[in-house]
Amino acid sequence: MLLQHGRKPARFPAMKRRRRGLSMKTLLGAVAVLVLTSFAALGVYLYAFPEPAPTEQLDLALRLLSKGEIDVAARLASVVEDADLVKNSDHSKKLFLLGARERNLARSIEQRPVAMERNEKAVEYLTKSRSYSFPDGFEGLANYHLGMALFDLFRWDEAEEPLAIASARWPAGRSDAIERLVDIDLSRDRQDIENALDRISHWRTLPRSSADDDERADIKEMQAYFAAGEFEKVDALQARIPKNSNYRPLSDLFAGKCEMELSKRENSPEGRTKRLEKALEYLAAVLKSPKTTISVRRQANLDQGKVTRSLGRLTEAISILSILRLSSPYEPESLAAGIEEIETLIQADRVDDAIDTMVQVSNNLGDLRWYYTDWLPISGLRDRVTAACQTLIDMGRYPQAQKFVSSLPKFCDMLDRIRLESSLYEKWAESLPKGGSNDRDRLEHYRSAGKAYEDLTRQLPRAKEYDDWLWSSIENYRKSGDYLSSNRMLDRYISLQDRANRPKGYFVRAKNLASMEKSDDAMKSLQQILASNIDTPLIYDARLELAKLKRQQDAFDEAQDLMLENLSGELRPESPIWRESLFELALMLFSRGERGLLKARNEIEANPSKMQDFLGQVEASQEQLLESIRRIEEFLRRYPTDVRRFQFLYQMAQGYQHASFWPEIQLRESKIASEERLASLKSQKKELLVQARKAYSRLRQEILADRDASRALVSNLDDLLRNSFFGEADLYFNDEEYEEALIAYTDAANRFINEPESLEARKQIALCQRKLGRLADCRRSLELARDSLQRIPAEQDAKFKAVTPHDRAGWERYLTALIQDLDRENTP
Structure with a gap:
């Protein structure tokens, strides 16, 4: 055992002088016997002999530790009561011994959750021991255990200092410590490749602590060059690792990863496929080797699934990833495989299977600390899960996306869910056609989207997207018909905006109020825009909407002035607002003229003796109808593909027909008029009716030529077609042109x-x-x-x-x- 510390056995002469008492050899033998006996034997020893002082007992435990008997040493230390410890050094020794045992147990456990618990206890004990100052002579080993435990817990900022100390003061653990320090240099947050290579170069100059040091240094250098994207150097280093080496599987794993990355640089599909096939060869060698460790095998399986997916062999990839996911659910490779499997299932259009896998991943997910890893952080998994759900939304698979959102794993937080819901329900609502059984669902989805966007503004009031979320909430609430909620959000929006941006809020609030049949309040909001003296294009929108409200209140002159102001200002005909202003002006003129003429006609027919009282009204109405027709013709000329042309053609026909009443009533009244005057009035009437028939005919022809394409856009297309047939025929009939009427009615019948x-x-x-x-x-x-x-x-x-x-x-x-x-x- 003493050889472990590099000391040689003492040399003694052949003849020895007899000594009194126990010899050193006898004492060492007794200790060896104690070490090799069970804990029960140790208990008997402690019971049979007088209890030693705590310091002596802890020193004995340290000597046992130095001989590699960690468990016995820790048991010996654990029976020492804290109350009996007087010296700080004794506290440090006990805590160090307990921490060393926990770290040693953690190293021997493959199950990550259990290993993490042991490492956490080791860190707790060793950190307390360090607060008293580590035991003399054990500073290097103590820092080694502390640094390794912190590293395995992914507390890398804290691990760096003890690992650096261990690399200098604990030769037996130097290689392990340097490997971990290189990993920290190459970590995602640091990426200090130069420092990592310097560490490796320095490592190569140090005395070897094992025969594998050169190969271990090569592996870390491969890792550094891989991070730098210098794959040719990785390939050269990989060739130096002997095929029978314990580190060959890890080198093959890096070689496979290099081929995966190089495939992304290939321009041709053939070159890309060749690289991926080569990657599969390396990964197969890793999985075939009996020297492959469990963790490296999991990594190789994960990469194998990724490469197979990249090759388009989706079914095979799903099988590989599914096996890995189910084999070790508490390892990061398993979780990464689950996410990769979900993406692959969506790619294969097996959306329901993807959702089932998502549910399984969520249900089987353990403590998130178990999955910490630098190569795929939890934030990366979150991004991929939310991206997979967004893919379903973009595909229009809204019911499945809704189920996906409800099954998000716990590493996705509430904000992830809300963000996805806002996009999901907004797009879902927009996808549903208006009318029929869809209306209820569409409005409900808009309301859900409005609430989701509102929740985002409450949860993240300082986010750069805050204004966009706030406006989306306003719009979605408005589209859902929840005008009160929309206006509530508008109040917040207007209060946060400067004077130049407030017209946007005033305008939408006016539209909400108008929809709530609060026309007066809506007009006040629009007039705020017009009176603001702000140079904003919403001035034109405000005029148009105000004109519509004025028309509804029969304030035709004011409405006409507002629309003419839009048409004669800076706007051009290409502008949508100019187009809508022209449309509304023509519509208003027709509505005003038709209403006035029908009212006068009804009064005259009810009381012919008062005809003179209404002649002025009939004449004014005819002028309005003819002006309406001129505006309609301009609209049809400028915008020949606008689907509203069918409605305007019908109104044009109606306008000509109504306008013919003015010459007709003059014919009734002009009993003493000249023949020339009578002929002129008859000609005017006939010309107006001819134009009406032409408009009906044109309407019918355009509908029949474009019926299928326009049906989805014009809800009353069938009504307009029917009216065009009968409108033209009725004009012939009423004008006593029965032969022409007969032909027109026959066309309708057919x-x-x-x-x-x-x-x-x-x-x-x-x-x-x-x-x-x-x-x-x-x-x-x-x-x-x-x-x-x-x-x-x-x-x-x-x-x-x-x-x-x-x-x-x-x-x-x-x-x-x-x-x-x-x-x-x-x-x-």
């Missing part, structure tokens, strides 16, 4: 075969024939209409009242009555 509209068309065809004196044709048309009624499928029943004056039974009675009336008239 277009709506086996639909309720065909009955109205057949009935009108019969009326045209009756007007033309073709009574036999009239009766055949009515019979045909009645036959058509029977062919209309039952699922169309709900449509009858929506598009015609009668339901199915009503049409049966109506058509029968028309036929009977016609028969009676023809009966002599």
